[in-house]
Amino acid sequence: MSFKPFYYIKRFGYNLLPQSFFDRKYKRLMEFEKQCISQELHARISYYIKLKEPFKLGARAQSIDTFRRTKGSEYYLDLKDFLHYFPREASFMYHFGDNTDARDIPTIIKARMIGNSNENSVLFKLNKKRHFNWVNDSKSFSEKQNRLVWRGGAYQKLRKEFVKQFYDHPKCNVGQTNLPKENVPWQKQFMSKQAQLDYKFIFCPEGNDVSTNLKWVMSSNSICFMPRPRYETWFMEGLLEPGVHYVEIRSDFSDLGEKIDYYSTQIREAEEIISNAHRHVARFQNQDLEDLLSIKILERYFKLSGQL
Secondary structure, X not given: OOOHHHHHHHHHHHOOOOHHHHHHHHHHHHHHHOOOOHHHHHHHHHHHOOOOOOOOOOOOOEEOOOOOOOOOHHHHHHHHOOHHHOOOOOEEOEOOOOOOOXXXXXXXXXXXXXXXXXXXXXXXXXXXXXXXXXXXXOOOHHHOEEEEEEEEOOOOHHXXXXXXXXXXXXXXXXXXXXXXOOOOOOEOOOOOHHHHOOEEEEEOOOOOOOOOOHHHHHOOOOEEEEOOOOEEOOOOHHHOOEOXXXXXXXXXXXXXXXXXXXXXXXXXXXXXXXXXXXXHHHOOOOHHHHHHHHHHHHHHHHXXXXXX
16 A cells, blocks of 8 residues: 555656657657557547537536546546647546446546447546556466356445355355445455466456456456446447357356356367457557557547537
């Protein structure tokens, strides 16, 4: 925990750098764009911001010049880092937090419902320190235990029902780590990522929106087990296919034991899912591309709102 003050000093300090620094970085990223695969670049931009027609912002819009931290330092800094590339009078709508409700005005947001009625929810890479973490997994799939593991807060219905059903199941090592601690048998000790990597299967349940552990699990040599996702973020969860990137289980978990048994023996099929998951993760591991995309999303937003 001691590193946090230094982390925030560094993050806030970044935004105090002279404009010339951001001008140089912008030029470098525009040169980098020439090396990018245009199909990948355009596909991701179109995924994050679906809007194609011009729109108007209302009186509630926030200008870059007056944008200040109110709550959620991570969210604030993740957006602030990329506002330096645009006119200070440019305005935008934003929402920080887990609310995935449909928007009546195009709004920059972390997560949205997967579907066709989410055009006004413009995805941005927010709260990335918590969500975008990867692991270096030295164990192969075949070396791991034929069991499923999960630790986390069980505050939502899906998670509560899951831990109650499987906290003592012989094919599982699962439990909640709720705070304050609850006097229930499924309240268990914290388990590190490294310890969880001893298991072939890791549960990735959604909470208030997307699953927090999904990214690092898909970068490992274990397989993500989860019901079909309902929410999507910068990680483009809406593109994940069951049986291709992860193992889908029913929302009542009735097929969990069956799926554990099947993929415990079908090693080649399991390893193909892991390879596909790694390919999806690789799309997000080039920092220059991530920065370029962040600028491009805001650029399209400001252009469509008539500000560029």
